[in-house]
Amino acid sequence: KSLLQGNRDLAGKRVLVTAAGTREPIDPVRYIGNHSSGKMGYALAEAAAARGAEVILVSGPSSLACPAGITVTKVETAAQMREAVLAEFDTVDVVIKAAAVADYRPETAADQKIKKTGNTLTLSMIKNPDILRELGERKKHQLLIGFAAETQELLSHAQEKLIKKNLDMIVANDVTLPGAGFNTDTNIVRVIHKNGQIEELPQLTKRQVAEILIDKICVMLTNYT
Ligand code: CTP
Ligand code: CA
Numbered sequence: 001k002s003l004l005q006g007n008r009d010l011a012g013k014r015v016l017v018t019a020a021g022t023r024e025p026i027d028p029v030r031y032i033g034n035h036s037s038g039k040m041g042y043a044l045a046e047a048a049a050a051r052g053a054e055v056i057l058v059s060g061p062s063s064l065a066c067p068a069g070i071t072v073t074k075v076e077t078a079a080q081m082r083e084a085v086l087a088e089f090d091t092v093d094v095v096i097k098a099a100a101v102a103d104y105r106p107e108t109a110a111d112q113k114i115k116k117t118g119n120t121l122t123l124s125m126i127k128n129p130d131i132l133r134e135l136g137e138r139k140k141h142q143l144l145i146g147f148a149a150e151t152q153e154l155l156s157h158a159q160e161k162l163i164k165k166n167l168d169m170i171v172a173n174d175v176t177l178p179g180a181g182f183n184t185d186t187n188i189v190r191v192i193h194k195n196g197q198i199e200e201l202p203q204l205t206k207r208q209v210a211e212i213l214i215d216k217i218c219v220m221l222t223n224y225t
Pocket of ligand 2: 102
């Protein structure tokens with residue numbers, strides 16, 4: 001609808017979107033990753049750009065084509081994503097963190113390919129920085145939108161994240177539902193606002209979900225500024 005109407009209500013706004021999953025190296029040929037495809041984040045970047053925003057997309061590895069007219073910074077690890085996000089944070093109006101960031105990384109990445117010597121292999125993992133939580137601590141004028149990927153207790157877990165990370169809105173995603181979550185073209189989400197209001201959306205394409213989320217962000221921007 002907004003495309004047909006040529007609605008450019010995000011003109012003059014800078015929107016930072018993170019997308020896809022991070023890869024944490026084990027050795028020169030292997031990594032710890034996750035099933036995130038980047039589809040939700042890329043759809044958000046495209047929807048924001050179509051509404052006139054200047055979009056900065058920070059993306060983990062993804063097979064999706066870089067959307068036209070959008071600045072894409074490609075990263076691999078959570079640490080690199082953090083650097084890229086922090087470099088832009090002060091100058092953006094909105095951050096949407098759709099990326100699936102690895103919570104832990106191998107404590108050390110081996111210099112050489114690990115050989116299959118023993119019958120078992122134990123990796124020692126160390127916690128990655130929580131990028132979104134850090135943004136929540138630093139935020140001034142920025143709107144912060146998070147995602148919550150859950151397999152149980154969707155609403156309570158998502159609500160906890162909204163509060164802990166000082167978010168304005170969180171998009172709760174039950175990744176076990178058919179037609180939702182990783183690497184699907186559709187999604188089924190609940191949107192939780194910081195005032196506690198909860199909205200349930202039906203199964204929609206990721207682009208449709210993105211349009212609805214961008215609508216909500218526009219309303220928040222008008223109300224806050
Ligand atoms: N996130 C982040 N940095 C991390 C981990 C997560 O910025 N190191 C962001 C994600 O991009 C997402 C939100 O935090 O927007 C929630 O991610 P999720 O994995 O659902 O929650 P976690 O806080 O990591 O908690 P857990 O995985 O234990 O449920
Ligand atoms: Ca996590």
